[in-house]
Amino acid sequence: MTTAQTRASDDPRLLRIQEAAAEVGLTPRSIRYYEEVGLLEPAARSEGAYRLYDESDIERLRFIRGLRDDAGFSLAQIGQLLEDERARERNRERFRSSEDPRERRAILVDALDRVDRQIENLRHKAERLASMIDEAEARRRHLADHLAGLGDAPKATRKR
Amino acid sequence: MTTAQTRASDDPRLLRIQEAAAEVGLTPRSIRYYEEVGLLEPAARSEGAYRLYDESDIERLRFIRGLRDDAGFSLAQIGQLLEDERARERNRERFRSSEDPRERRAILVDALDRVDRQIENLRHKAERLASMIDEAEARRRHLADHLAGLGDAPKATRKR
DNA sequence: TGCAACCTTTACGTAAACGTCAATGTTGGC
DNA sequence: GCCAACATTGACGTTTACGTAAAGGTTGCA
Numbered sequence: 140m141t142t143a144q145t146r147a148s149d150d151p152r153l154l155r156i157q158e159a160a161a162e163v164g165l166t167p168r169s170i171r172y173y174e175e176v177g178l179l180e181p182a183a184r185s186e187g188a189y190r191l192y193d194e195s196d197i198e199r200l201r202f203i204r205g206l207r208d209d210a211g212f213s214l215a216q217i218g219q220l221l222e223d224e225r226a227r228e229r230n231r232e233r234f235r236s237s238e239d240p241r242e243r244r245a246i247l248v249d250a251l252d253r254v255d256r257q258i259e260n261l262r263h264k265a266e267r268l269a270s271m272i273d274e275a276e277a278r279r280r281h282l283a284d285h286l287a288g289l290g291d292a293p294k295a296t297r298k299r
Numbered sequence: 300m301t302t303a304q305t306r307a308s309d310d311p312r313l314l315r316i317q318e319a320a321a322e323v324g325l326t327p328r329s330i331r332y333y334e335e336v337g338l339l340e341p342a343a344r345s346e347g348a349y350r351l352y353d354e355s356d357i358e359r360l361r362f363i364r365g366l367r368d369d370a371g372f373s374l375a376q377i378g379q380l381l382e383d384e385r386a387r388e389r390n391r392e393r394f395r396s397s398e399d400p401r402e403r404r405a406i407l408v409d410a411l412d413r414v415d416r417q418i419e420n421l422r423h424k425a426e427r428l429a430s431m432i433d434e435a436e437a438r439r440r441h442l443a444d445h446l447a448g449l450g451d452a453p454k455a456t457r458k459r
Numbered sequence: 460t461g462c463a464a465c466c467t468t469t470a471c472g473t474a475a476a477c478g479t480c481a482a483t484g485t486t487g488g489c
Numbered sequence: 490g491c492c493a494a495c496a497t498t499g500a501c502g503t504t505t506a507c508g509t510a511a512a513g514g515t516t517g518c519a
């Protein structure tokens with residue numbers, strides 16, 4: 140029996156790799172590499188095996204790029220974060236399908252532990268950044284004060 | 300056994316590379332590499348060309364390590380930050396040795412611009428991290444609520 | 460003075476995160 | 490049904506940030 144599946148190649152909301160790359164600011168090579176190391180898989184493949192990405196793939200790619208560029212995480216760390224997310228999903232499933240209150244509680248405690256560790260980790264990074272920002276702002280204030288002390292602008296000081 | 304008196308050549312407060320490495324939690328190789336790419340130079344060399352590090356070198360190495368491990372900066376970025384710091388130092392010098400108010404003002408405006416860009420940069424990273432922390436904390440609260448709803452601990456849950 | 464435990468430079472090896480061909484297949488408009 | 494523009498899977502090249510080994514010099518204690 141032939142399954143008349145959603146014909147991926149027809150859906151205009153699916154992007155080919157170059158379009159997806161342009162959309163999120165990556166290169167096709169990077170996206171393929173992320174797939175190679177298990178960070179994501181395209182939602183579908185065309186008849187001729189072209190990778191096709193849907194909206195959630197795009198979000199995921201944006202997430203990865205953000206962590207890489209903005210937060211400076213390695214792909215391994217990003218993989219860990221994504222893996223944690225999947226683990227949470229699985230745990231929710233386990234939790235829902237469990238009847239034993241002791242087991243349900245154990246699942247929650249486990250999840251709580253992991254989240255705590257993750258928060259600790261992120262906080263550490265954030266604190267380091269915060270103190271760098273503080274220092275920079277202190278310098279900024281110092282400079283601004285000096286500048287104010289010198290009187291105003293050099294050329295056109297007066298506003299008509 | 301001998302009392303291992305770590306006398307470095309002249310000044311006992313100068314550390315050889317392995318001691319410095321142990322002190323800050325790096326390897327000698329890394330320190331040499333940082334020197335190779337221009338991140339620091341040892342305060343002195345012994346008669347036989349051993350690298351000798353003083354207290355300010357150690358601080359600098361700690362700084363580098365912190366940025367690398369905690370904040371996830373690349374060595375190139377760290378180099379940029381250290382370079383900025385040296386540029387600030389030079390600018391202060393230029394500023395002090397200048398008489399012309401217009402030039403002094405220009406120097407300050409320039410410095411202010413650079414600091415602003417740096418702050419912008421750091422803020423971006425910090426915001427990304429902050430939102431990740433928020434999400435994690437939301438999950439944490441959610442889990443904690445569920446846990447509380449299940450009734451209390453299985454064993455000894457007395458908190459202080 | 461001897462020598463073990465450091466250190467030096469030089470150089471090749473490696474893992475991560477891609478860049479860049481090359482050979483070949485797919486799509487879609489005319 | 491043709492063909493330019495895209496895609497595929499290798500496979501090798503590159504940069505960063507070191508690890509590691511080799512060949513030899515230095516230090517300092519016995």
